[in-house]
Amino acid sequence: MSQLRIALYQPDIPGNTGTILRMGACLGMGVDLIEPAGFVLSDTNLKRAGMDYLAAVVLTRHINWARFEEARAASGRRLVLATTTGAVPYTDFAYRPDDILLFGRESVGVPAEVHERADGRVLIPMQPGQRSLNVAVSAAMIAGEALRQTGA
Numbered sequence: 001m002s003q004l005r006i007a008l009y010q011p012d013i014p015g016n017t018g019t020i021l022r023m024g025a026c027l028g029m030g031v032d033l034i035e036p037a038g039f040v041l042s043d044t045n046l047k048r049a050g051m052d053y054l055a056a057v058v059l060t061r062h063i064n065w066a067r068f069e070e071a072r073a074a075s076g077r078r079l080v081l082a083t084t085t086g087a088v089p090y091t092d093f094a095y096r097p098d099d100i101l102l103f104g105r106e107s108v109g110v111p112a113e114v115h116e117r118a119d120g121r122v123l124i125p126m127q128p129g130q131r132s133l134n135v136a137v138s139a140a141m142i143a144g145e146a147l148r149q150t151g152a
Helices: 014-027 044-055 065-075 112-117 135-150
Strands: 005-009 030-034 059-062 079-082 100-103 120-123
Touching (some): 005 135, 014 030, 014 135, 030 065, 059 065, 065 112, 079 112, 079 135, 100 135
Parallel strands (some): 005 030, 079 100, 079 120
C-alpha cells in the first residue's frame, strides 16, 4: 500500500467520489473525505460508482476542514492542492511518498484559507478557453504521476 493519500474537500457529486474511492482501493491509496459532502454518504450513486471496492479502500472521514488540518499537522504530511490557479504543471512537481493530494469541490474548488495551507499547488495544463476537467479524471492523472515519481 502506498503512503500517498487523496483528500476530497467537501465533494458535491457522489459518482465522482465513488470513482475516486474505487481508484484508491485499486491503487492502494488511502482517501480522506473532508465534510460536509454535498450528498448523503450512503447515497446509492456513491455505492454504484464505488461498487464492491468501497470495502477495500482505507477511508478517513473528517467532520470539517479544521479537523482534517489537525490530523494532517500531527502526521507531518505535505498538502498538494490541484487547482486551476496553480503555478506548476502536475508533471513538473516533485512529489514525496507521503504527500496528500487535495482536490476541491466540483462546483467551486476550495476557499482561500485552504489555498493558503497548501504546501504545493499544481495544475493540469489545458487548451485555452477550457475551465477544468472532471475531478475524478484530475485525481487519476495527478495520482498516477505521483505514484510514478515515488515508485509506488
